[in-house]
Amino acid sequence: MGKGGVGKTTLSLATAMAAARSGHRVFVLSTDVAHSLGDALGRPVGPKPVEIAERVVAREVGALDELAQSWTEIQSWLRELLRDEAGEMVVEELLVFPGLEELLALRAICEVEATGDYDVCVVDCAPTGAALRMLRFPDALEVFMQNFFSLERAGAKLLRPLLGGTKAGRLLPSEAFFQAFERLYEDVRRVRAILMDNERTTARLVLNPTQVVIAEARRTFAYLGLYGIATDAVLINRVLPEEAASGYFERWSEREREGLDEIAASFPVPQFTAPLQNREVIGTHALDQLAEQTFARTDPAEVLMDSRPFRMRKVGNETSIEIDLPGIDKDEIDLQNTGDELHLRVRDVSRRIGLPRSVAGREIAGSRFARGVLYVRFCP
Numbered sequence: 001m002g003k004g005g006v007g008k009t010t011l012s013l014a015t016a017m018a019a020a021r022s023g024h025r026v027f028v029l030s031t032d033v034a035h036s037l038g039d040a041l042g043r044p045v046g047p048k049p050v051e052i053a054e055r056v057v058a059r060e061v062g063a064l065d066e067l068a069q070s071w072t073e074i075q076s077w078l079r080e081l082l083r084d085e086a087g088e089m090v091v092e093e094l095l096v097f098p099g100l101e102e103l104l105a106l107r108a109i110c111e112v113e114a115t116g117d118y119d120v121c122v123v124d125c126a127p128t129g130a131a132l133r134m135l136r137f138p139d140a141l142e143v144f145m146q147n148f149f150s151l152e153r154a155g156a157k158l159l160r161p162l163l164g165g166t167k168a169g170r171l172l173p174s175e176a177f178f179q180a181f182e183r184l185y186e187d188v189r190r191v192r193a194i195l196m197d198n199e200r201t202t203a204r205l206v207l208n209p210t211q212v213v214i215a216e217a218r219r220t221f222a223y224l225g226l227y228g229i230a231t232d233a234v235l236i237n238r239v240l241p242e243e244a245a246s247g248y249f250e251r252w253s254e255r256e257r258e259g260l261d262e263i264a265a266s267f268p269v270p271q272f273t274a275p276l277q278n279r280e281v282i283g284t285h286a287l288d289q290l291a292e293q294t295f296a297r298t299d300p301a302e303v304l305m306d307s308r309p310f311r312m313r314k315v316g317n318e319t320s321i322e323i324d325l326p327g328i329d330k331d332e333i334d335l336q337n338t339g340d341e342l343h344l345r346v347r348d349v350s351r352r353i354g355l356p357r358s359v360a361g362r363e364i365a366g367s368r369f370a371r372g373v374l375y376v377r378f379c380p
Helices: 008-021 037-041 063-070 072-082 088-094 100-115 128-163 175-195 211-226 247-266 284-295
Strands: 026-030 050-053 056-060 120-124 203-207 231-239 271-275 310-315 318-324 333-337 341-346 349-354 364-370 373-378
Touching: 008 026, 008 037, 008 050, 008 056, 008 120, 008 203, 008 231, 008 271, 008 284, 026 100, 037 056, 037 284, 050 284, 100 120, 100 128, 100 175, 128 175, 128 211, 128 349, 203 211, 211 231, 211 247, 211 318, 211 341, 211 349, 231 247, 271 284, 333 364, 333 373
Parallel strands: 026 056, 026 120, 203 231, 231 271
Antiparallel strands: 050 056, 310 318, 318 373, 333 341, 341 349, 364 373
């Protein structure tokens, strides 16, 4: 993950090449709307898996293709709904409603695991904002399913016999639509379980040693902790080599060294440096060379740091929850307990955390924020 333009795609592919070199079967999945795997490889990559190197397969998730293939019932209803209001080209665009691309990206991860053909799935995420929406989507879908889905389904079932054959009747989703939506929901729940499994899923931040990028990476680091996603490494891209650190670039090199010191102090995880190349990194050969320079003998398929950003502890009769929120100030945190859920807001990102039965319904005995960790204690 990282800010747009920092080199996420290049380092995603370099990670895949290094993992394959260590003997793993690797799947590279692009979830960015502006796919660039093909650009970095110098060859086409599309919505169907294609082998790009020995033991490495790549795919770019196509929202409309995936929708047509897997959820024809949902697509058919949306087409019918929009039929009289817009032309075919406009309908095609409107079919990709907000959140759909994030949802399809999540489902694609589940599909890769279901094949059993790969040891590693490297996800080339969209820029930070879209990637965070992808992480938020399961929570939003959960709220809809728990509070509105059954009501909508019952209402459609009741009205269908009354409005059948009328113009208004075509606005009602069919039972097949609701069944497809249920399948979609189950897919997303399975993916959430994969993402929250810190023993096999980690995030890696890609950044450049510049102030603007470092500041955003710090926020992203905290947001990942909020969603329970462990970050096990930072990849620092396009660092000036020593031979280029003089003359015109001398001042720039000094600023980079300051940025590298700041990164070392801000991210308590393993850090890997990818040097700025003397030409564009395009093609598997160039990517393989970059992988060697970045990871050396490290196997990037391994979990590089044992980190659990969301922890529950029990001491005597008291239960507490600990959440890692590095780089955040106390004033930027808002915490509310609604009985079965903990509502936590960090700056402009919020999450509804379902509480286990052991503490659901209990009042909060106290909370404190110290050294980047939020501690929440519940009454016995």
